[in-house]
Amino acid sequence: MKKLLYLLMFISLPLFSFESTNLQLLYSNDFKGDAFIYDTKDGKKTTLTFEHYRTWSYGDFFMFVDAMDGEKFDGTSFNVYTELAPRFSFSKLLDKDLSSGILKDIYIATQLNIGDNFRAYLSGIGVDILVPGLKVFSLNAYHKADNLHDDTYQITSVYESEPIYGAYFRGFIDLTGIDITTHNQFLFDLSSSLNIKEKISVGVEWIYYDFNDKGSSSQTSVVQAMIKYDF
Numbered sequence: 078m079k080k081l082l083y084l085l086m087f088i089s090l091p092l093f094s095f096e097s098t099n100l101q102l103l104y105s106n107d108f109k110g111d112a113f114i115y116d117t118k119d120g121k122k123t124t125l126t127f128e129h130y131r132t133w134s135y136g137d138f139f140m141f142v143d144a145m146d147g148e149k150f151d152g153t154s155f156n157v158y159t160e161l162a163p164r165f166s167f168s169k170l171l172d173k174d175l176s177s178g179i180l181k182d183i184y185i186a187t188q189l190n191i192g193d194n195f196r197a198y199l200s201g202i203g204v205d206i207l208v209p210g211l212k213v214f215s216l217n218a219y220h221k222a223d224n225l226h227d228d229t230y231q232i233t234s235v236y237e238s239e240p241i242y243g244a245y246f247r248g249f250i251d252l253t254g255i256d257i258t259t260h261n262q263f264l265f266d267l268s269s270s271l272n273i274k275e276k277i278s279v280g281v282e283w284i285y286y287d288f289n290d291k292g293s294s295s296q297t298s299v300v301q302a303m304i305k306y307d308f
Contacts, residue, residue: 096131103282103303110297112286113150114192122147124301136165136184153193162188164203164217181205186217197223199231213237213247221253226290229254243269245278255290259283264305276307 102125109120128141143158164184168175175183186203190196201219208214219231230253237247248261264280271277282301288294 094132094134096129098127098129098308099305100308101126101128101303101305103301105299105301107299108147108297110286110295110299112288112295112297115284115286115297115299117147117149119148135169136163138163156193158190158192160188160190162186179207181207184217186219188219190223195223195225197221201231208236210239211236212239226255240266243267256286256288258286262303262305264303278305278307279303280305 102123104121104123106119106121108116108122110116115122123146125144126141128139130139131137139160139162141160143156145156145158146154148154149156164186167183167185182205184203184205186199186201188197188199190199199219199221201217203215203217206214206216213236215233215235217231217233217235219233220228221231222228232252233249235249238245243266244264245266246261246263248259251258260282262280262282264278267273267277267279268275280303282303284297284299284301286298287296
C-alpha cells in the first residue's frame, strides 16, 4: 500500500493544466499550549510555508511544506513538515461528466504526510461541492495509517471564499478519531490598493488543535500574523 501511494505521488506531477503557488510567512509569540507538534518553550515560532496546487490530466494535486523555527519541548529548534495530496478525478478517468446539482466531481483521494520521525499514509474518497460564496469547497474521507498511532479515519474539508473588496478567508479542518486540527486564514489582498501586479495579502491565521488518545491529551489555540505572496 505504501509503495502504491508513493507511485501515485510521482505520476501526479506531469501534464498539468492549471497551477497556483504561494509563499507564506507567519509569526506568533503565543504558542503557549501543551501541543507538542505546535507549541514552543517560550511561545515564539516563525513559519515559512510553501503551498502549491495544480490540476492535471487525471485529477488535481496539492502540497505544502512548513519550515518552522522555534524551540520545541524536546529541545529541537527547527522542524520541517510536508503534506502531498494527489486526487484522481472519476470524471477524467471515465471521460464522463459526473457533476450533478451541487456535486462538481468525485475523486480517489490519497495523501502522504512527512514530519520528523513521522509518516502517515491516507487513502479514500473525495468530492468537490459547489457552495455559494466559496471558490473552493472539498470534502475528503480517508483511512489513515501512521507510525505513531493506531489506524483511524480522517475527514478533511478545504475551503476558500470569493473575495469581497479584497478580503477573503481560506482554511481546512482535519477530524480524526483522536484529534481535530483547523487552520483558518483571514486575509486582505493589497494588490489593488498598492496598484501592483503581484498578489500580496496580509492578515492572520488561527490555529486550533485538540488531541485525546488513550488518556493522553493536549490542546492549543493560536493566532498568527501572516503575509502571503502568490506567484
